[in-house]
Amino acid sequence: MKISRKEVEHVAALARLAFSPEEVELFTRQFNDILDYINKLNEIDLEDVEPTSHVQPLHTVLREDEAVPGDSALLEAVLREAPETENGFFKVPPVID
Amino acid sequence: MQEFETVIGLEVHVELLTRTKLFCGCSTAFGAAPNTQVCPVCLGLPGGMLPLLNKTAAEYTIKAALALNCTVTPNLTFDRKNYFYADLPKGFQISQFFYPMGTNGYLEIHHNGESKKIGIRQLHLEEDTGKLSHFGDIISSPYSRVDFNRAGVPLMEIVSEPDIRSAEEARLYLQKLRTILCYLGISDCKMEEGSMRCDANISLRPVGSSELGKKTELKNMNSFRSVFRGIEYEVERQRTILLSGDSIIPETRHWDEAKGITRAMRSKFVSADYRCFPDPNIPPFPVDTKWVESIQASIPELPDAKYYRFIEEYGLPPYDAEVLTGTKELADFYEEVLTCYREPKTVSNWIMSELMGHLNAAGIGITEAKIKAKDLGKLLQLVGKGEISGKMAKSVFEEMFATGEDPELIIKKQGLAQISDEDTLDGIINTVLAANPQSVQDYHSGKKKALGFLVGQIMKETKGQANPQLVNKMLEEKLKSS
Numbered sequence: 001m002k003i004s005r006k007e008v009e010h011v012a013a014l015a016r017l018a019f020s021p022e023e024v025e026l027f028t029r030q031f032n033d034i035l036d037y038i039n040k041l042n043e044i045d046l047e048d049v050e051p052t053s054h055v056q057p058l059h060t061v062l063r064e065d066e067a068v069p070g071d072s073a074l075l076e077a078v079l080r081e082a083p084e085t086e087n088g089f090f091k092v093p094p095v096i097d
Numbered sequence: 098m099q100e101f102e103t104v105i106g107l108e109v110h111v112e113l114l115t116r117t118k119l120f121c122g123c124s125t126a127f128g129a130a131p132n133t134q135v136c137p138v139c140l141g142l143p144g145g146m147l148p149l150l151n152k153t154a155a156e157y158t159i160k161a162a163l164a165l166n167c168t169v170t171p172n173l174t175f176d177r178k179n180y181f182y183a184d185l186p187k188g189f190q191i192s193q194f195f196y197p198m199g200t201n202g203y204l205e206i207h208h209n210g211e212s213k214k215i216g217i218r219q220l221h222l223e224e225d226t227g228k229l230s231h232f233g234d235i236i237s238s239p240y241s242r243v244d245f246n247r248a249g250v251p252l253m254e255i256v257s258e259p260d261i262r263s264a265e266e267a268r269l270y271l272q273k274l275r276t277i278l279c280y281l282g283i284s285d286c287k288m289e290e291g292s293m294r295c296d297a298n299i300s301l302r303p304v305g306s307s308e309l310g311k312k313t314e315l316k317n318m319n320s321f322r323s324v325f326r327g328i329e330y331e332v333e334r335q336r337t338i339l340l341s342g343d344s345i346i347p348e349t350r351h352w353d354e355a356k357g358i359t360r361a362m363r364s365k366f367v368s369a370d371y372r373c374f375p376d377p378n379i380p381p382f383p384v385d386t387k388w389v390e391s392i393q394a395s396i397p398e399l400p401d402a403k404y405y406r407f408i409e410e411y412g413l414p415p416y417d418a419e420v421l422t423g424t425k426e427l428a429d430f431y432e433e434v435l436t437c438y439r440e441p442k443t444v445s446n447w448i449m450s451e452l453m454g455h456l457n458a459a460g461i462g463i464t465e466a467k468i469k470a471k472d473l474g475k476l477l478q479l480v481g482k483g484e485i486s487g488k489m490a491k492s493v494f495e496e497m498f499a500t501g502e503d504p505e506l507i508i509k510k511q512g513l514a515q516i517s518d519e520d521t522l523d524g525i526i527n528t529v530l531a532a533n534p535q536s537v538q539d540y541h542s543g544k545k546k547a548l549g550f551l552v553g554q555i556m557k558e559t560k561g562q563a564n565p566q567l568v569n570k571m572l573e574e575k576l577k578s579s
Contacts, residue, residue: 014370016181053174053195058380060173065115065153068122070133078140079132088131089242092183094231 003031099340101301103332104309105261106218109274111253111284112225112292113157118249119224120148120191120379125251131244139224139249141187147378148191150175154251155198157283158222159384159392161253162199164277164399165217169389170196173382178371183241184226186248192223194373204277205401206269210415215270216258225250253284259298259309264328268321271295276400280425288320295324300345301335311345315359317352327352331359403428411441420449426463430470437474444477451491455498467501468494476504483564484508485515517564519571522555525563526572529554540576548572 008028012019019027084091118125121138137145155173162169176194202217227248231238255274261267275286275293286293300312315331318324330352335345350359398406400422407418407428422428427448434444452473456466476497480490485508496507516522529551530537539547548569555568 011372014179014372053375054377054380056380060150060380060382062152062155062382063117063122063149065117065151066122067117067124068136070123070136072133074137075133075135078135078142086242088133089230089244090132092229092241092243094238094240 003028003035100304101336101339102304102306103262104259104300104302104312105263105267105328106259106298107257107261107267107270108296108298109255109257109271110225110294111255111278111286113154113251113253113283114285115151115153115157115251117151119151119154119222119251120249121146123246123249129246131242132246134246135248139186140245148376150379150382151251154222155382156392157251157281158198158220158253159389160281160283160396161255161278162202162220163389163393164281164396165199165202165204165220165255167199167202167217167220169384170198170200171384172196173198173384175376175379176373177376178223178373180371182226183243184229184248186227186245190224190226191376191379192254192373193221194371195375197221204270204273206266206273207404207415207419208265208269213260213266215260215266218256218258220253220255223252223254224248225252259300264325264332267297267328268325271321271324273400276423280397280399291319297324297328297331299328299331299335301332301339310339311347313345313347313359314349315352316349316362317354319354323352323354326354326357327359330357334359397425400425411435411445413441413445417442417445417449420453421445424463430463433470434474434477437471438477438481440477440481443481444474447473447477447494451494452498455495459498466498468497469501472497472501472504479504479508483515483517483566486561486565489515515564516559516562517567519567522563522568522571525555525558526568526575529558530575537576548576 005024005028008024008031009019012024012027079085079088079090082090112125115125117123118139121136123134123136123139126134138148150173159169170193174193174196175191177189178192178194179189181188197219199220200218202220203214204217206213206215225247227243227245230242230244232240257270261270278284278286284292288295295318297315297318298312299315300310302308302310313331313335315327318327331350338345346361349362351362352359403422404415404418407413407421408415413421420427421431431444431448434448435441438444452463452466452468456463459466473494476490476493479485480487485493489508493504493507493511496502496511497504500507533551533554536547536550540551551572552565552568555563555572556565
């Protein structure tokens, strides 16, 4: 499967990234190189192999459902760093649902 | 004219009743000041702690999967669904895209005494988003405000198969789903408050066809009634378009409750655009059989099992069984009354007419009512023994509902007790007979109407408190022997 310039532009748009034409050219080539390399895996017989979702053989840890009080200094810092706030809310450009 | 079949699948989101969020210890309590229940994990701040899965949220979702007859995944895994929106602080939502918690289940709906299974395609656990608020109309609002207190709250999504064939079936499915989840105690499922939300995928196809037609996705239905109305409207809209020879544009539509119409919304991302991949921060968690078994053991008798048991054990009509098992609390109340007064149908009638009538009028649920099940049982015993008439019982009930008082106390206070004492009645009957010799004579000359007149006089004399059956019996015996 070949990745086209158009697909690179589409993925860039989804990630809100703006690329110059040269960059699109470069990433299209790199995308394809990476996929070609990954495609080597298709040559292996995986009949009895479970799909891998994580490379490390770890299990996650469960947390008891107990509330931790909020850190008010942190909350203040977070709101202070926001471009705009109003009465404790973050303020953003109008969003059409 | 071409006949069409309606095909509906529902996607339902419910907030789980956990104390904390899905991957961090922030409180989920409702009504806190904006952005006070947030932390680096749910805000997606770089360098924050790793997400840690809430054990209760996982248990609740497995519980729901089991109650909905699903196969439970052997490995709990989470994936990232990537998109940008102002209510999504991390730029991705953690969800179970590849391996949902439960798959291939069903629930049963009952309609006009018939039962139908609606397939559950999958059920999975994910994070809720923050809440956006606008000023007045969503289109003309100059800016939006964001509160992230809700971001990361555990949300369970339940996707049905396209097995639903009408707006009424959709409503019944949703109600049954809510009933089951409430029985499990894992969500309060209040549509008006947003803890239960429903989107509907709707399409039509020619009767007899097995292919699915082009569908629209209907959103913004905030009550059971609006789900029903929204689907009815959308089905008719599609039918009109198809009959005119046009085709349906696949799109997301918004239900406008005030105008009673559906409107097209912005075009939706197609599924592949979310670029889902396993969340590298959350390794899998094996779901062991013992854990699932202990969750299974904690599931109470579910509405359908109760429904069939009520029909079988108490000989109730299906309608009664459906109403009484509508909530676990009502079913428990019913069975508690039965422990004091074992006449299943009589108790059912009282609960469905008197009790539910009063509850609806007061706008409260059974758990908020003052009247106690044991006291209703006591009241029905008194009616059964003929100590008060059915009519009096209703006025006693009214008082019990308002005050929660013991029925015997109310009867004593209001002087309502029925006179069933034969000696007392004997005296009154003698007085009435002595005062109405003409009627006695009429009775003996074959005018049966005279009996009714005499009964009426006795009731008048006792201010309606004489036991009417007993009066009739005693009066007839007395007249025959005189």
